[in-house]
Every structure is written in structure tokens, then in C-alpha cells.
Amino acid sequence: MLTYISRRLATGLLMLVALSMLVFALLRLAPGDPIDAYINPNVAMSQAEMDALRARLGFDQPLPIQYLAWLRAAVTGDLGFSIQRNGVEVLPLVLERIGPTILLMAAGLAIAIMAGIAAGIVSAVRRNSATDLGLSVAAFFGISSPAFLTAILGLYLFSVVLRWAPSGGMLTPGAPFTVGDLLAHLILPACLLSIGHAALIMRYMRASLLEVLNQDYVRTARAKGVKEFWVIIKHATRNALLPVVTLIGSTIGIAVGGAIFIESVFNWPGMGLLLVNAVDTRDYPVIMGATLIIGACVILVNILTDIVYAAIDPRIQVA
Amino acid sequence: MRLKPLTLALAVTALLGTTALTLPAMAQEQKTITGGFDVGPGGFQGNFNPLAATGGFTWLNVYFEPLVNYNADLTAIEGALASEFSVNPGQTEYTFKLAKETWHDGKPFTSKDVKFTVDLAKNGETGTVFAARLGAVSGVETPDERTVVIKLSRPDSGFLATLTKLMILPEHALSGFTPKELATSTWWATKPIGTGPFKFKQYVTDQYVELVADEDYRLGRPKVDRVINRYFKNTAAAVAALRAGEIQFTYVESDDVPTFKGNNAFKVIEGQSFVVNYLGFNQQVPLWKDLRVRQAVMHAIDRQAIIDSLYGGAATVANCGYVAKQLVPEGLDTYKYDPAKAKALLAEAGWDKVNGTKPITWLTYYNTPQAANVMAAVQAMLAQVGINVVPRVVDTPTYNSIIYAANPDFGQFPLVYAGLQNGPDPSGLNIGLNAAQKPPAGANFLRIEMPEVTKALDTALAETDQKQLSARYQDVCKAMNANLPWATMWVANRYGVASTKLKDFVWVPAPAGGPYNAHPEKWSVEK
Numbered sequence: 001m002l003t004y005i006s007r008r009l010a011t012g013l014l015m016l017v018a019l020s021m022l023v024f025a026l027l028r029l030a031p032g033d034p035i036d037a038y039i040n041p042n043v044a045m046s047q048a049e050m051d052a053l054r055a056r057l058g059f060d061q062p063l064p065i066q067y068l069a070w071l072r073a074a075v076t077g078d079l080g081f082s083i084q085r086n087g088v089e090v091l092p093l094v095l096e097r098i099g100p101t102i103l104l105m106a107a108g109l110a111i112a113i114m115a116g117i118a119a120g121i122v123s124a125v126r127r128n129s130a131t132d133l134g135l136s137v138a139a140f141f142g143i144s145s146p147a148f149l150t151a152i153l154g155l156y157l158f159s160v161v162l163r164w165a166p167s168g169g170m171l172t173p174g175a176p177f178t179v180g181d182l183l184a185h186l187i188l189p190a191c192l193l194s195i196g197h198a199a200l201i202m203r204y205m206r207a208s209l210l211e212v213l214n215q216d217y218v219r220t221a222r223a224k225g226v227k228e229f230w231v232i233i234k235h236a237t238r239n240a241l242l243p244v245v246t247l248i249g250s251t252i253g254i255a256v257g258g259a260i261f262i263e264s265v266f267n268w269p270g271m272g273l274l275l276v277n278a279v280d281t282r283d284y285p286v287i288m289g290a291t292l293i294i295g296a297c298v299i300l301v302n303i304l305t306d307i308v309y310a311a312i313d314p315r316i317q318v319a
Numbered sequence: 320m321r322l323k324p325l326t327l328a329l330a331v332t333a334l335l336g337t338t339a340l341t342l343p344a345m346a347q348e349q350k351t352i353t354g355g356f357d358v359g360p361g362g363f364q365g366n367f368n369p370l371a372a373t374g375g376f377t378w379l380n381v382y383f384e385p386l387v388n389y390n391a392d393l394t395a396i397e398g399a400l401a402s403e404f405s406v407n408p409g410q411t412e413y414t415f416k417l418a419k420e421t422w423h424d425g426k427p428f429t430s431k432d433v434k435f436t437v438d439l440a441k442n443g444e445t446g447t448v449f450a451a452r453l454g455a456v457s458g459v460e461t462p463d464e465r466t467v468v469i470k471l472s473r474p475d476s477g478f479l480a481t482l483t484k485l486m487i488l489p490e491h492a493l494s495g496f497t498p499k500e501l502a503t504s505t506w507w508a509t510k511p512i513g514t515g516p517f518k519f520k521q522y523v524t525d526q527y528v529e530l531v532a533d534e535d536y537r538l539g540r541p542k543v544d545r546v547i548n549r550y551f552k553n554t555a556a557a558v559a560a561l562r563a564g565e566i567q568f569t570y571v572e573s574d575d576v577p578t579f580k581g582n583n584a585f586k587v588i589e590g591q592s593f594v595v596n597y598l599g600f601n602q603q604v605p606l607w608k609d610l611r612v613r614q615a616v617m618h619a620i621d622r623q624a625i626i627d628s629l630y631g632g633a634a635t636v637a638n639c640g641y642v643a644k645q646l647v648p649e650g651l652d653t654y655k656y657d658p659a660k661a662k663a664l665l666a667e668a669g670w671d672k673v674n675g676t677k678p679i680t681w682l683t684y685y686n687t688p689q690a691a692n693v694m695a696a697v698q699a700m701l702a703q704v705g706i707n708v709v710p711r712v713v714d715t716p717t718y719n720s721i722i723y724a725a726n727p728d729f730g731q732f733p734l735v736y737a738g739l740q741n742g743p744d745p746s747g748l749n750i751g752l753n754a755a756q757k758p759p760a761g762a763n764f765l766r767i768e769m770p771e772v773t774k775a776l777d778t779a780l781a782e783t784d785q786k787q788l789s790a791r792y793q794d795v796c797k798a799m800n801a802n803l804p805w806a807t808m809w810v811a812n813r814y815g816v817a818s819t820k821l822k823d824f825v826w827v828p829a830p831a832g833g834p835y836n837a838h839p840e841k842w843s844v845e846k
Contacts (some may be wrong), residue, residue: 032714037715037719046756046762086366086504086507155559167560171523173523264553265552273525274525280714
């Protein structure tokens, strides 16, 4: 197991370096740089002024030199300074955003897992009933609704019309911190983030459970007189969960994508909002730093998923 | 009744969700005004450094102050930190008498702070955007603590307008930084000290900025205890917060205005954008060399119909690059909508040989649905007379990278759709219009070389008689109208919406957010 983990970690490191090179190259290929983003196109600015600003930021250097300088500093933990934020260091800036994003994603995934698994079980157990049909239709809507649409509709309905939840932010501006305030701001974006995942998990859970329910050992358990509830929960669900666990792990990356939309709509101060703002303003150091850390997190979660998978199913051998 | 375990689990999950959902948001303290002060085109979320500000002056001016400022009508410059000011007949020496004020940390504000600020603003190492604009300043003298004399090497009719955007900074707090350090210092966003009616309390990254009342403000203690500037990723989110009652003010898009009109809970604030939308003719491509072609473009577009149908009437036709009434003379050519005349002009100019119906890229950074509709209408109108333009919408950085490239590909922007931000100060257009301002010297990215326009601009810039200044700029307007360096379209209105609970609240959609004397110390809010 230790060799397996070490090998996966080494591969992950190489992937991170490749990722940083790719993002660096793509950023420089994209039109516009931080100075272009800084200029108000309605207000004229001279070439000399812009050149002076570029030279001050080191953008007048050749690209390989710029990348190597970034990489050399990055391996020592120095991800540089944000260009658009009065020189705030990138590493603390990104690290302080991990917490809110993890909170949002964890809450969203927790809701999705609970709702998805519960709905999947109900749907499978009551196969071909009206409940099954209703849940399946809801799941199709959930899967096919893009995050930006559900986020905007949810914001309008629950914040503007019903006023059940705040319209954005993580805490009430200027108010002292309370857990209640945090939860009040968290619940709506987390629920909206969970919709797509819950629907996907529900479909997987349903299909997996239906397959397991026809297995011999389930029939044997029933024949031995085990109550139906325990047959489903103890015997069938545990085995049916295997593909669902894999699915949850592999959709973490997708969840990051969804979180970017949700964070933008709800102004949730996480990695997604940071990244979108950075791309808008071509804040190269922040984009590089945030991508690196998101990449590291996704790789790490995938490795952890593999380990959990192996732990759940001892038949799986890792070399 | 005995619940099945599965049902029980589902019920508990639902209950937890419902409980959290209905938790009340923390009630804010009384006497707090929360707004989206940096939402919209005049805002600049996340910028705290006034030396580097190209917008966001409405908010900066709540805790910093300039020497002089525009009045709320944007028609005249009046005192701010300078209680009075005068200029010598040659327009080369400005004398400012300073108001008695203290910085937010209690230290006295003096003439040395003004000299310190002007010197910083001229030093390119600070990342300043004022260096070129203060190029005429030859020296700053401080005869006493309450007097500042700024000397210019040549008359600069835009000097006072530049000073309105220059927020005065505390020497005692910043003299420990080198100019280079100041450019990237976190001081601006953590502990800035100003002289305005409110003091900086905190910035919660990408969430909000909180200011508290300055008890010692010279014009009286503010009527509210706190002002909070909430950040939003876009205008729609700010509008949602306004409707939800979480904020009391925000800029709104014109499309949102009808939904607020007639609602007693809100007051719609309407004002001119001071941005003239125009079609810019790139003079480096052969398409637009002939004046008759440019005239044909003007005659081909039914500007009033577009204003009526797509702007709901909330825009004014612009016949030159200026907006302020005193700068627009009578008798300009209005270029009435006349497709037949446009076709005739094109035929005279030999348009079939110049370009014919070959597609012409029409570059813009305007990406709102309204702009898309406007461009589609213009595209159709131009197509009717035989000019085939193809809109290309890019984001602002991309647009800037194309037009300001060191070695530009002129084929990428033969025609642009953009805005000319001006306002009360007419000299600002010079850098994008004067033949001497072609890159790299200036920002005349369309490479306009029209002797009549350049001469009019040079004459206006050299005018030392303030009474004649407007007349000189009217000449510039006439030259623009006759030569058509740009096909000027209209000036659209912009809107803010405030809760009717706000009292004595002043906001105008000024270019770059102003600044202007909004007197935030007088703002109040009902319970």
C-alpha cells in the first residue's frame, strides 16, 4: 500500500508541474495581460505609461525566464504577489480561500450524498412506482440543469422573493461572527451546489442497488428471514455503495467547477470567486497559485478515493 | 406511531436543512448604510490605492479627500480640503488655502501633506496613473502650514480637473515607505488614513469594506455610524441584494429600471453617463480615408430610432465627442438618418472599389445584451447601404491588448465600438484624438491625423483665459463634427437605485465615479 501511495504521490507532483506549465503557457497565449485589464477602455492611457507598469511587473522579460522565476520561487512556497490587490501575497490569499470553498463543497456534497443515496434507495426499492418515476424525472432535471442557472434561479426565488436566505456573502457585513449567521449564508449555495451531484448519485445508487438486489446472497438473506429493511441497508446498500463512492471521488473536480459558478453568483469568498476575479483581471500570479493548489487538492482527493475504495472492498489489490 | 428508520432518517435530514434555512440573518446595527458603491462602470472593487485609481472615486472620496472637487452637478470645481483657491493670470501658479482638518489618527493635516502627495503622484515608481497628467507641475511650495502654491511650467486647462482625482495622503504615515514599496503596499487595504467624514475600519477580502464615522470631521459628525461597501461579482447580484433589503443602494443596468419605477420602497436616480458611444474609424486601413464614407456611416444609422427602441428613450444623440452643454455649440451637422444620401455618398467615394460588401471586423468590449442588440441594429442599418460590418465582442483585456499592442495588427480593428469618457473636463479627449498623441506618445490608437481637429485641440489646451475656454472647446467639437474622426452615436443615461429609507443621499453616475462633493456626512437612514 505504501509503495502504491508513494508512486501515486510522485505522479501527482509531475502532473502539478505539467499543469503549471500548461496554465502558464495558456495564460500568455490568451490576449491581454494585467495592464490591459487595468485600463479603463473609455479613458485613454499612453503607451509609455503602460510600458512602465509592465516593466515594473517584470512582463518585459522573455517567457521562459518568467516561468523559471515563478517555478523557482514556487518550490520554496513563494507564489508571488497579487498584481491587482495592492501586493497581497498569493499563498496566504489562496490558503484563506480554501476554508470557505471546502466548507461550501463539503456542505454541498454532504447534502448531495445524503439526499442522493436516500433517493436512490427509495427509487430502487419502489421500482417502477410513481415515487420512482417522480424521483427519476427530478434527477434528470437536476443532472441537466447547469450550476449557473440553478444558482441564479435559486438566488431569485429563495433570497429575493421568499427572503429565506441572504443573497450573498459568507457573513453579514459588519456583524460579529456567529455560527448561525454562517449557516444562514451557507445553506442556500450549498443546497444549490448539491442539486447536480445528488441527482447523479441518485441515478448511480438506484442502478447499483437494483443490480445488487438480484444477487444470490440477498435472496439468501431474505430466505433466512432477515427483515427487508435490514436486507436493504445491511446487505444490499453496502455493496451497492462501491460504484457510488468512486463516483463521488471522481466528481470532486466537477464540484470545483460548480463551486466556481455558485461562488460567483453568491459572492462566496472561496477559490472559485478568487479564480474568476483573477481571470477577469488577468492576475497571473493568483491564477497560477490558485490553479496549482486546486490541482493539488483534486489529485490528493483522487488518491484518497482510491485508498477508501480499497478499504471498502478488500478484494481490490494494490501493488 | 412508529416511524420506519428510513423515513426517520429522511425526516431528520429535511428538518436539519429547514432549520438552517430559516435561521435569521444577523440584524445589522442601526445607523448603518450598506451599498454597492463600487458596482457598475464607475466602480473599482478591490482597488484601495488612490494613486493607481482609474475609477471608484465615489467610494474613495468617502474616506479620502482631494484639494478641490466637482460639485454634485459636475458643473463646477469647488473647494474640498482647500477652503479657497486662486490662479494667477498666466494660469501657471495655483494657490490653495487649506481647511483646518486632522487625519483620522488625530495628526494635523498641513501643506506638507499636499506637497508630499503631489510628489508621490508624479513619481512613476509608485505605480501612479497621474505622472503624465501632472507633467506640467514644476514645483510645489509650502509658504506656511495652511498655504500651498503649485507652479506649472506651462498652462494646463485640465489641471484642476486632475486635482479632483488626486486624494491627499498623510506624509507622517507614508514617508517610511519607498515609492516602490508604496505601489505594492498592503497599507492601502489594511490601515489607510484619510481626512474624509468616515474612517477605514476593515476590508474583508472580496466581501465588503467597512468605514466608521469620524467624530472630529470638520463639517460635522456624520449622521450614521457606519458605511459599508459590499462587493458583488456583477450588477444582477447587487440588484438581488437591494431587492432583498440587504443593501440600500446600488448602480443598476437600464434594463432593471422599469422594475423599480413606481415602487415606493425605492428611488431611481437617473443621470447622464458622460460617455459618448462611437464607431471609431481606424485611419491605418484604407476604408475610412474618404470623409464621404464616414459621413455615409453617420447618415446610414438611425440613431434616434435606436435610442427610442433599444434605450427606451434614455439617451441623447451626440454630434461630437463632448457631452457637457457648455462645450456643445449650436449649428452642428446632425447627420439625419438618410440611407439614400448614405448610398450616394458611398457611390461618390467609390466604395465598391474601396471595399464593397466585403466583411469589416467591428471590435468591441461591450458585452451586455443591450449592446448586442444595439450592434445588431447598427449592423443591419449599415448593411442596407452596402457596408458589411461583423461585430466581434471580446473582454476588456483582450480589447486593450489588440488596440494598444506595440505592433498592432490594424486588420483586427478596422472599426471599433467604444466609449469616450469625458465630462466636465474637456481636455481628456486630447490624448486619444490629437495627431501628436499617436502611440507610443499617447493613446490615439486609431491613428487619427486631422489637422483641423489637432489645431483646435492645441488652441484650446493653450488657452489661458478661463472665460474663453468653453468657446475654444466648442471649436474642437465643431471640428470633430465636421471631420468625423469618430462616428459619435449617443450618450446613454445611467441609473442608481436607492432605498427611500436613505435621506440626503447624493449619488450621480459620474465618469469613473467622480469624485464630486457627495457630503457623506449628511447621509442618513431611517429605521
